[in-house]
Amino acid sequence: MLYEKTSTSPVNIAVIKYWGKRDTELILPTNSSISVTLSQDQLQSKTTIRASPKFTKTRLWLNNVEELNLSNNARLQNCLRATKKLRKEYEDQLSDEIGRDNVIPLSTYNLHICSENNFPTAAGLASSASGFACLVYTLSQLYELPISTTELSKIARQGSGSACRSLFGGFVNWQMGTKQDGSDSQALQIASSDHWPELEALICVVSDAKKSTSSTEGMQNTVKTSPLLQYRINNVVPERMKFMTDAILRKDFNKFAELTMKDSNQFHACCLDTFPPIFYLNDISRAIIRVITEYNNSTGKPGEYKAAYTFDAGPNAVIYALKQNIPDIINLISKYFPPSQNNLNYFSDPYNLFSNESEKI
Ligand code: ADP
Numbered sequence: 604m605l606y607e608k609t610s611t612s613p614v615n616i617a618v619i620k621y622w623g624k625r626d627t628e629l630i631l632p633t634n635s636s637i638s639v640t641l642s643q644d645q646l647q648s649k650t651t652i653r654a655s656p657k658f659t660k661t662r663l664w665l666n667n668v669e670e671l672n673l674s675n676n677a678r679l680q681n682c683l684r685a686t687k688k689l690r691k692e693y694e695d696q697l698s699d700e701i702g703r704d705n706v707i708p709l710s711t712y713n714l715h716i717c718s719e720n721n722f723p724t725a726a727g728l729a730s731s732a733s734g735f736a737c738l739v740y741t742l743s744q745l746y747e748l749p750i751s752t753t754e755l756s757k758i759a760r761q762g763s764g765s766a767c768r769s770l771f772g773g774f775v776n777w778q779m780g781t782k783q784d785g786s787d788s789q790a791l792q793i794a795s796s797d798h799w800p801e802l803e804a805l806i807c808v809v810s811d812a813k814k815s816t817s818s819t820e821g822m823q824n825t826v827k828t829s830p831l832l833q834y835r836i837n838n839v840v841p842e843r844m845k846f847m848t849d850a851i852l853r854k855d856f857n858k859f860a861e862l863t864m865k866d867s868n869q870f871h872a873c874c875l876d877t878f879p880p881i882f883y884l885n886d887i888s889r890a891i892i893r894v895i896t897e898y899n900n901s902t903g904k905p906g907e908y909k910a911a912y913t914f915d916a917g918p919n920a921v922i923y924a925l926k927q928n929i930p931d932i933i934n935l936i937s938k939y940f941p942p943s944q945n946n947l948n949y950f951s952d953p954y955n956l957f958s959n960e961s962e963k964i
């Protein structure tokens with residue numbers, strides 16, 4: 604017998620960034636964060652999981668390449684262990700109700716997991732977020748777990764921190780929590796995706812190359828060496844979390860944009876304050892920051908913004924803007940970065956400008 608489930612998951616791009624762990628095993632963050640989950644029109648992970656008593660071991664293929672030594676992949680093992688434990692409890696409960704012979708012992712079967720991202724992996728476009736969210740969600744479907752999305756977010760968190768936020772659509776808060784066992788470090792939805800339909804994201808793929816410093820490694824070095832990160836954790840993020848939540852609920856784009864840009868800047872400042880420093884932005888990323896700053900200055904009104912850039916741990920820009928300004932921004936970006944010359948690809952969500960192969964710069 605073969606049991607199979609397939610599902611897809613979206614990426615999320617943080618506007619208040621998570622960067623730093625207080626517990627690297629359980630993946631507990633040093634600050635809370637807020638993100639926007641993008642629609643799946645452009646970027647998504649797709650995962651198929653099969654379970655069978657005939658499988659001699661659990662195997663994983665990522666983008667059609669088999670990942671070997673799965674036993675060394677602690678994050679994957681943590682997600683598998685947590686979901687299998689819940690499945691076992693569910694099987695025991697079902698056995699009491701309908702008899703052990705009528706329950707499929709899926710918790711004892713090995714799995715074949717096949718996952719694909721339709722966008723660059725490990726390039727700062729949140730592939731670990733959609734990837735682990737998809738893994739954990741597909742497991743919960745396969746195992747038919749009676750579990751809430753917030754509970755599921757605690758399991759996805761143990762795969763990749765940012766993944767806990769991708770289980771919800773719309774605007775999501777990852778509460779850092781205070782408990783040592785991580786039982787209160789979870790994602791909660793601030794508002795659903797139809798709360799602010801005018802808000803769009805334009806994704807500028809500056810480079811699809813795999814980053815040289817993974818998020819996991821980078822943030823650990825920042826925690827160890829950056830005094831600025833400590834300042835950020837204690838003195839900046841708590842207040843920003845409140846203001847950002849408020850800006851989202853009030854659909855106040857000016858405040859949303861200001862906080863988004865400042866938080867991206869401070870995250871990259873923490874990377875520079877890491878010793879040795881980490882450089883995720885490149886010349887094109889910085890040029891995009893200048894173009895957006897100029898565009899915002901053109902309103903002539905300080906504090907009024909038409910676009911907000913943000914960069915995760917990579918050179919690729921995500922620009923948040925209201926729908927009515929997206930055509931202007933696309934014109935501006937294509938004027939400064941003609942794709943034929945710069946190999947910069949960009950597509951907005953849900954607009955689709957180009958879908959040609961992205962090349963290295
Ligand atoms: P990104 O900026 O893309 O999130 P990270 O350094 O945070 O980059 O994480 C990249 C890693 O996440 C990959 O090397 C891989 O281990 C894991 N990952 C990415 N996509 C998937 C997926 N679909 N399924 C399982 N793991 C994934």
Ligand code: DP6
Pocket residue numbers: 616617619620621622630636729731732762763764765766818819820914915916
């Ligand atoms: C800059 O969630 O990828 O994108 O928990 O080690 O897997 P791990 O890291 P990850 O870090 C994301 C960092 C970020 C900011 C964010 O998404 O909040």
Ligand code: CO
Pocket residue numbers: 729730731732763765818
């Ligand atoms: Co990641």
